[in-house]
Amino acid sequence: MEARAASQFSPFSMSGNFCSEEDQLLEVKKGPWTEEEDALLLNCVNVYGEGRWNSIASFSGLKRTGKSCRLRWLNYLRPDVRRGNITLQEQLLILELHSRWGNRWSKIAQYLPGRTDNEIKNYWRTRVQKQAKQMKCDVNSKQFRDAMRFVWMPRLRERIESSSANNASSAMVDPINNFACTTDHHAAAGHPTSNQTAYQVVGKSGSSSFDRSLCSEMAIAASSSDLSYSGSTQGASLAPTAWDPAGSCCTESSINGGGSCSRHEGLIDEGDLMMENLWYDENIWFLQQQLFDD
DNA sequence: AACTCAGCCAACCGCGGCTTT
DNA sequence: TAAAGCCGCGGTTGGCTGAGT
Structure with missing residues (x-):
């Protein structure tokens, strides 16, 4: 650059x-x-x-x-400026902190050592807002925030856990008192699965219009859609972030272009994880159904 | 090979708050 | 106390890159 x-x-x-x-x-x-x-x-x-x-x-x-x-x-x-991809942990932290503070980029950046407010802001605008756009809802809408809380963030946690399980030595370090690991408002001890998290949130807060069945189905949708790309390098290059729903896994272009998609459960290395898509077509479809039903 | 387009990111701009005079 | 200057923040823009056609 x-x-x-x-x-x-x-x-x-x-x-x-x-x-x-x-x-x-x-x-x-x-x-x-x-x-x-x-x-x-x-x-x-x-x-x-x-x-x-x-x-x-x-x-x-x-x-x-x-x-x-x-x-x-x-x-x-600045000598301590970090470069390179935003890690899964950082992504989760950004989502957590943004849900708490909104667009207070500099404040959020304080909890991501080496990351600048500009970088975080750019990440939000290019990745997260894109998801909202694809879901045809406002990034600040309740629906979108719920989608983040009940599907994306649990999914991220799962990814982080499986990642750290695969790399036993790389236990997640939480910079602000387990904030990222457990979500304070969720008051969930340990690292819940997406299902657990969803139920705990709904059961505890009672303030969300996100009902139990919705959470359940979303969690199922999220966990059952563990599609990841395997195949040509073209497919790999199509997966720019862990978020991107259209860009990475099983896009039309990757399928038509001869890449192969497969459901898999297994080891994913950190690099692949970074690039892996967390938000798949069926999740989007499911959420859109819910949003339109609302 | 040339063109188009979307993604990304560095940098600029405007504004508000704080400090100094 | 008011005015001026400075700093920091969040929003926006411009341009490069790479993928797709």
Whole structure:
């Protein structure tokens, strides 16, 4: 990405990146950062420390605003920034925390060490909101939140458990007092299965319009639809996330393209798990039926 | 091979709150 | 106490990439 940015805006064309006439007068540069700029900013932060971004912007000689410097530091240059796929644990945590705090990205990010609010926000928008769109309901609707709580999150927990069972040494570490493992409001001891979780939630809260049979059926739908892709590399590349319902498992394209889908119960390695689809067509179909019935 | 499109992510923008003067 | 400046947050956008046609 950085190479990408660097090639896009070579130092020799920097003068071309001033957006407005006003920016040109003030010599404010916008757009992707170059390696030189990164080095300069890094050096300045090492010298002056974090904070006082406007001062850093002017001391550094960078033709950037303090805001831009801060953003670049927080989202990219900070030494503890984690890169790579959002893990299942992180996904679950994001869902949990979002259900509690909503779009408080920076607050959520505090519980995901190394992840930035921007990254989490992007994850939410690209993955989770896509699911809502496919279910033809609003991401903030009760239906969608229920779907997350009663199907997706239990399903994620199952995946995490089976993953950690397969890798005995990689027990799930919960950063905030088992928040992710048990869901506090569910008050479920241990790590319930999706069925258990659904019943516990409904039985305990009593406030949800998600009835017992619905939960049960959803859980059955979720657990019985353990379809995972096996076959061509094309299929593998079609599975971008653990969420994506249309992109990964048994999509029309993968089937038509000669890939094979199979139900399986067995060992799934972490890499496959990351890519595996948790939300399958039949789950979506089932939920949509429920939503329309409402 | 060329084109289109969707996904993804880095970066920008606007706004509100806090701090300083 | 009011005004100005700064910082941080959440929403939005622009552009690259890769898959599909």
